[in-house]
Amino acid sequence: MADTETQREAVLAAIDAVAERLSAEKSYLTDLDSAIGDADHGANMSRGFGAVAEKTDELDGDIDDVVKTVGTTLISEVGGASGPLYGGSIMFASQELEGGITAETSVAFAEAYLDKVQDRGDAQIGSKTMVDALTPAVHTFKKSIEQDDLPPLTALAKAVDAAERGVNFTVPLKAKKGRASYLDWRSVGHQDPGATSTLFIMEELLDVASE
């Protein structure tokens, strides 16, 4: 594994890439949220990661501290459902990175993150939320590393693939959680915004990791 400074730079690069991507996808995410939510997911996510990207000079210390600050910044900038879900889960999972980013700590981070999202939001797979993208991604990542012994980058690529299937899977579902649940059967046929933003973030992580 690379030294702390290299890892820190990779994390900062990832933050920039994610911020840029979410800003580029702002109106797409908002359109998804217009159909079955309240038309703010794009604004929420790009405001949140925009704030994180502007704070990169404060992002020093160990990797886990850097990631924790990402989480707390999201908590205090995003609001809505996605703020505590994204921010709180990143903050919580950051503890797993105490020893830096390795294949093992990455799996632990991913698991802790998923746990916290489910703990907070109480959504199951099939509730038509970000959980539907996250669960297959985390499961795939864990198995690729722990059982199939694949290199982390390959494992991450497979996880992105799984997340994308999860996103597509949300389309035909009737929502049980989040604002889309208020629509009852009218949520069927629409893609979940939070699952989509989860996928976008993972795609950027893969992109940066591949460099």
Next chain:
Amino acid sequence: MADTETQREAVLAAIDAVAERLSAEKSYLTDLDSAIGDADHGANMSRGFGAVAEKTDELDGDIDDVVKTVGTTLISEVGGASGPLYGGSIMFASQELEGGITAETSVAFAEAYLDKVQDRGDAQIGSKTMVDALTPAVHTFKKSIEQDDLPPLTALAKAVDAAERGVNFTVPLKAKKGRASYLDWRSVGHQDPGATSTLFIMEELLDVASE
């Protein structure tokens, strides 16, 4: 001149014809009033004469009483600027018909009516109001009868013609009175609704008188 009963029937026929015409022109008049007023002249006029037409069984007594009731009914049904102008002037001018409808009393009625409109509304010719249709019509009617000795029907036809010129004349004017005056130069190029309804009423009077 015809006897009172025949005259009464002619007046009732004229009321029906006017009510029907104004109801048919309701949205046209309202469109004119939308452009330079407040989009209610059609509703006002058709509500007013609709109420008069429904009251025809109460319209008994002498001709002047019948016409007076037309005026008071308009006063209490129309509101706005057109209510007191039409209703109040008809009410006032009805006194001239005490002796029934003759060429002479018709001229007196028309003059009294115009006077009262100007007295109430303080509009001059060229203020872009109903006065622009009324003035040339009344002048033409008076001259045709008193100086040219034309039969009343011919005089009325000429008066309608004059009123129509007056209506067209309102188009290029800048309004000085009525709601259109609030538009300043933007009222130029639009036809005055009240002048138009005045013409419609006169056309129906001519129509009924010709039968």
Next chain:
Amino acid sequence: MKKLINDPADVVDEMLDGMVAAYPDRLRRLDGYEVLVRADAPVDGKVGVVSGGGSGHEPTHAGYIGDGMLDGAAAGQVFTSPTADQLNEMVKACDAGEGVLCVVKNYEGDVMNFETAGEMAAMDDVEVEQVVVNDDVAVEDSLYTSGRRGVCGTILVHKVAGAKAAEGAELAEVKRVAEKVVDNVGTMGMALTSCVTPEKGEPTFDLGEDELELGIGIHGEPGTQRADMMSADEITEHLTEKVLDDLDLDSGQEVVTIVNGMGGTPEMELFVVNKRLQELMDDHDLQVHDAWVGDYMTSLDMMGCSVTVCAVDDELKELLDAPADTLALKR
């Protein structure tokens, strides 16, 4: 355009019944008339203060009926002045023998019908006085035109006249303070959209996505000028400068300001306008005694706002701050 109505012809009638159904202890409808009065009208020993006009400006006028403001309000058809006989009934119902002040907005229809009503009431020995409000600075005033419209400043006249009458002042005094407001108030309005009347069911005028109307009235009529879309700050500056130019106040003068919503504007936006308005008052060295923000004098569902500034002295301040207990305004 869709509306929460049954039949356009019934909307005023049903609205009035719906108001009485909501506030039966405060409001009473005169049987057979489109007139609401205080449940306890006429109030013994008090000059009556009444107003009225076309409907579609809610909460104006009936929303201002109550202690310290109006005794009665006549509701014409949408944007159409009430008829003289309606106004006459209202005046009679609100006269306790001390006389009645009619607050009239300067529209030919309103003025003519109120005049006739005054003549009718006088025949019944009711002492009637009129004050005609014409606060709209968008329209030039001239002897040869209809003059300026009465718009949102009318609310201040209701408040001041109502408070003076509540003190037990006599009719001439009530009229005097009402006229003091008229002499010291200016308003300028703008619209982002036209309104839609129940009868017509379509916008009264068309406005592009990048245009607005300046100098509108309150009857859905277009304004004196169409302009390109501006920011809230620029709009506020334009409206405020027009009003201040007209009022020509001394530096240090005390004022009351109103940001009035036209009906369809989210309250959020009115406060954005008020932020800039208060900055401008500061810049002009005017002392803001009170700043009102809300929907006081509307045009149905029109989006837009007006800015009102009224210069106040100690007497007007006291009357504006005096208690009022109405549906739309409580002090």
Next chain:
Amino acid sequence: MKKLINDPADVVDEMLDGMVAAYPDRLRRLDGYEVLVRADAPVDGKVGVVSGGGSGHEPTHAGYIGDGMLDGAAAGQVFTSPTADQLNEMVKACDAGEGVLCVVKNYEGDVMNFETAGEMAAMDDVEVEQVVVNDDVAVEDSLYTSGRRGVCGTILVHKVAGAKAAEGAELAEVKRVAEKVVDNVGTMGMALTSCVTPEKGEPTFDLGEDELELGIGIHGEPGTQRADMMSADEITEHLTEKVLDDLDLDSGQEVVTIVNGMGGTPEMELFVVNKRLQELMDDHDLQVHDAWVGDYMTSLDMMGCSVTVCAVDDELKELLDAPADTLALKR
């Protein structure tokens, strides 16, 4: 779509400054936060009552700050729950040592952020309790879903909790009466048009000229059902029956009703709805203690309304009638 704003990103910030500029003697903004509190917060010896949520529902929530109602209100971005640290600052600013009741509308974002804020405040030794309002009967309640939304009934919770706190009651008591309202209130809403958020600048959903949405929330989300256009009477009947089915009240029960406008509906139309609503209350043999009509909980410029019915006993009646001195509600 046009709006009276400068930049969508600044609208909440400028709105809050504009509110304080209008009512500096009543409201204070917490420095650096999108939170308004009573100018005199915390009030000695009184339990604090606070609320908050996304902006765009004005006058909710800051309009209810004042004697007898709220001590503080946090304003998130438009339709976005405020963040936990904003809520935490509000709670701390409104705690006079007697504890704070948070009135939360049931949305996952609001609930999660208020929970976190409560945990944060507890770490600072502030006693915090929550009541979650979920009065929207359009959405089926179930353990496995997000449950019902909190909508216009929330205002009644503010009123009752605020009045109880003003009496000097302790936190547990304030919470108890708040929950009594939650247990007895139901609301159902409808929209004629979508709203337009400043960020998106276009309608959140499209609705045909002959369609309406039933079972909407207050965030511009489509409803549970699209239906053909109906008359005001039919709409009122549909909304009211849904609420009454849910509440299942005994004949003779006393109730308070609300006809709430969604922001873009002319007040005229709300009274047309109220007329039919009060007839229906009569038909169902319900005793109407009070009927509220107005814009209490809005969705920006959405056209539409909601009907709320709350069963009341002597205690709730007294608390609802108790004095309140806020911008949007005075008793």
